[in-house]
Amino acid sequence: MSSLSIAMAQINPLVGDIPGNAERILEQARRAEAQGADVIVFPELTLSGYPPEDLLLRPSLALRIDRALDQLKQADLGIVLVLGYPKVVAGRVFNMAGVVARGQLVCEYAKQCLPNYQVFDEVRYFVPGDSACVFDLKGVPTALTICEDIWQPGPVEQARDAGAKLMLNLNASPFHKGKPREREQLLAERARQGHMPIVYVNQVGGQDELVFDGGSVAVNAQGDLCRRLPAWQESLELLQANWHDGSVHMAHQALAPQQQDLDSVYQALVTGTRDYVNKNGFKGVVLGLSGGIDSALTLAIAVDALGPERVTAIMMPFRYTSELSQTDAAEQARRMGVRYHSLSIEPMYEAFMATLDPVFEGAKRDTTEENLQARCRGVLLMAWSNKRGDLVLTTGNKSELAVGYSTLYGDMAGGFDALKDVPKTLVFELSRHRNEQGEVIPPSVITRPPSAELAPDQKDEDSLPPYEVLDQILALYVEQDCSAEAIIARGFAREDVERVVRLVDINEYKRRQAPIGVRITQRGFGRDRRYPITSGWKLGE
Numbered sequence: 001m002s003s004l005s006i007a008m009a010q011i012n013p014l015v016g017d018i019p020g021n022a023e024r025i026l027e028q029a030r031r032a033e034a035q036g037a038d039v040i041v042f043p044e045l046t047l048s049g050y051p052p053e054d055l056l057l058r059p060s061l062a063l064r065i066d067r068a069l070d071q072l073k074q075a076d077l078g079i080v081l082v083l084g085y086p087k088v089v090a091g092r093v094f095n096m097a098g099v100v101a102r103g104q105l106v107c108e109y110a111k112q113c114l115p116n117y118q119v120f121d122e123v124r125y126f127v128p129g130d131s132a133c134v135f136d137l138k139g140v141p142t143a144l145t146i147c148e149d150i151w152q153p154g155p156v157e158q159a160r161d162a163g164a165k166l167m168l169n170l171n172a173s174p175f176h177k178g179k180p181r182e183r184e185q186l187l188a189e190r191a192r193q194g195h196m197p198i199v200y201v202n203q204v205g206g207q208d209e210l211v212f213d214g215g216s217v218a219v220n221a222q223g224d225l226c227r228r229l230p231a232w233q234e235s236l237e238l239l240q241a242n243w244h245d246g247s248v249h250m251a252h253q254a255l256a257p258q259q260q261d262l263d264s265v266y267q268a269l270v271t272g273t274r275d276y277v278n279k280n281g282f283k284g285v286v287l288g289l290s291g292g293i294d295s296a297l298t299l300a301i302a303v304d305a306l307g308p309e310r311v312t313a314i315m316m317p318f319r320y321t322s323e324l325s326q327t328d329a330a331e332q333a334r335r336m337g338v339r340y341h342s343l344s345i346e347p348m349y350e351a352f353m354a355t356l357d358p359v360f361e362g363a364k365r366d367t368t369e370e371n372l373q374a375r376c377r378g379v380l381l382m383a384w385s386n387k388r389g390d391l392v393l394t395t396g397n398k399s400e401l402a403v404g405y406s407t408l409y410g411d412m413a414g415g416f417d418a419l420k421d422v423p424k425t426l427v428f429e430l431s432r433h434r435n436e437q438g439e440v441i442p443p444s445v446i447t448r449p450p451s452a453e454l455a456p457d458q459k460d461e462d463s464l465p466p467y468e469v470l471d472q473i474l475a476l477y478v479e480q481d482c483s484a485e486a487i488i489a490r491g492f493a494r495e496d497v498e499r500v501v502r503l504v505d506i507n508e509y510k511r512r513q514a515p516i517g518v519r520i521t522q523r524g525f526g527r528d529r530r531y532p533i534t535s536g537w538k539l540g541e
């Protein structure tokens with residue numbers, strides 16, 4: 001019998017920072033070696049980060065990767081490195097996993113299953129591999145696979161047939177609600193199918209609209225979960241295995257708890273916001289705090305992501321802003337300990353109207369005046385951003401973005417929208433959930449009916465179906481691709497469905513100009529939903 005100590009390195013690489021990622025790899029490898037690990041496993045495309053998108057098309061890619069691999073080979077490590085990188089071979093790019101041992105690249109495996117659905121478009125960049133890679137790891141025949149390879153039955157069966165007794169699987173598997181459970185079920189099935197344990201290492205952290213939860217795990221050949229790393233943080237943990245009677249055996253070891261859905265979604269929003277702000281070098285964030293629930297939840301996320309000292313909230317009252325909105329906003333800012341200012345938009349609104357009145361020639365009031373209020377606020381927030389170097393957080397939720405219930409260059413002006421993929425009903429649930437950990441949002445913000453306060457006594461539900469109904473229709477239409485008729489057949493009022501579906505379709509132009517935000521569902525308004533703006537498609541079908 002011999003023992004094998006496997007370090008699982010759940011790291012947060014920075015996309016494109018190949019030298020920096022090589023340093024991160026070396027730092028983790030030295031730590032793992034000092035703890036006695038034989039091998040260290042990193043996530044998919046460790047050197048480039050995931051997804052590198054069109055950086056993969058840059059002419060200097062091969063040179064940069066070769067330089068980093070040379071640095072790793074020359075590092076004089078006693079531990080075996082298993083890492084991922086894009087590899088250019090005769091002008092074709094492979095999504096590669098490589099094993100570096102004793103200063104040599106001892107074997108390489110090219111990903112065979114290239115995901116090309118939802119947010120993934122690997123076929124645009126990579127050529128698939130066609131064979132298993134089994135190498136000797138302290139006497140154990142060990143196979144490599146990369147992320148999507150494990151979502152299909154082929155590569156595991158192929159590795160088993162090639163004699164592998166252990167599988168190391170490198171991942172960049174983005175989060176959506178429910179995904180951690182889905183992955184663990186899948187891994188159990190694959191381990192049983194391959195008759196071998198699988199060590200699954202995922203990356204963690206935010207990358208533009210994607211967020212990676214980590215949640216790396218190891219399952220034994222029977223499909224039992226033996227190890228789970230904590231979600232939403234970098235983690236380096238050692239996994240002990242024994243090799244005897246021709247099999248790798250793993251006992252149950254520490255299992256970080258699996259989170260409830262609301263916890264994991266909230267953490268996804270916090271992680272996505274934090275990494276966007278930090279990785280893009282912003283000092284902090286600023287947002288308009290209206291006393292409504294969207295900006296309240298966005299503020300809580302920002303503070304949990306960055307700490308109160310990096311967050312500024314600005315209330316910008318107008319004649320329709322209620323007293324309650326102003327006291328709630330000030331109270332929430334106090335509870336969260338953030339910088340708070342109140343800047344009236346009355347004078348600038350009046351100045352715009354005075355300029356426009358002669359050319360509008362007494363035209364009746366409509367949404368023009370409402371949008372002007374939102375745009376005055378957008379101008380102030382962007383001025384703060386320019387002067388102070390803070391990123392403007394917008395606050396639009398998925399329901400609003402779906403139906404175009406927001407103002408271009410007004411409340412849509414900004415750089416990042418934490419709630420972009422969060423339906424309004426989930427905004428309420430998350431706000432209550434956050435308050436259970438400490439009441440940071442004044443309860444009246446959660447209990448009062450939502451209003452844009454752009455006209456006297458305005459309520460969102462005067463112009464939209466109730467959010468419970470709206471969100472169900474949107475989930476069916478946007479996330480599940482149902483037709484309007486199919487949604488009506490499920491019992492929703494024809495009038496509501498036709499109106500909502502029409503609004504979704506005609507507001508594509510607005511979403512194309514919206515800031516990016518954290519994707520937490522299987523279908524966000526981003527990389528995974530690409531509709532033409534100019535389109536003759538009959539609405540809603």
Ligand SMILES: Nc1ncnc2c1ncn2[C@@H]1O[C@H](COP(=O)(O)OP(=O)(O)OC[C@H]2O[C@@H]([n+]3cccc(C(=O)O)c3)[C@H](O)[C@@H]2O)[C@@H](O)[C@H]1O
Nearest residue numbers: 367370371374400404405406407408411451452454460509
């Ligand atoms: N296909 C297309 N391609 C490119 N641009 C297109 C376009 N169609 C219109 N446009 C442009 O877009 C303009 C219309 O968009 P926009 O100016 O945004 O204005 P619009 O969508 O007409 O109005 C904003 C709506 O959002 C509501 N709102 C505003 C602010 C906050 C909230 C809230 O509660 O969160 C709700 C407000 O009550 C109103 O119903 C048009 O005047 C035109 O310039």
Ligand SMILES: Nc1ncnc2c1ncn2[C@@H]1O[C@H](COP(=O)(O)OP(=O)(O)OP(=O)(O)O)[C@@H](O)[C@H]1O
Nearest residue numbers: 288289290292293294295315316317395411451452
């Ligand atoms: N009086 C205000 N002071 C500061 N910011 C405001 C004010 N009114 C609106 N905003 C900004 O514009 C965003 C959209 O606000 P609006 O009230 O129109 O819609 P909402 O979707 O109900 O948002 P919220 O629930 O945050 O009020 C707000 O989240 C906030 O960032």
Ligand SMILES: NC(=O)CC[C@H](N)C(=O)O
Nearest residue numbers: 115147148151172173174
């Ligand atoms: N990077 C990948 O291959 C990811 C694809 C995979 N199905 C996942 O989401 O986990």
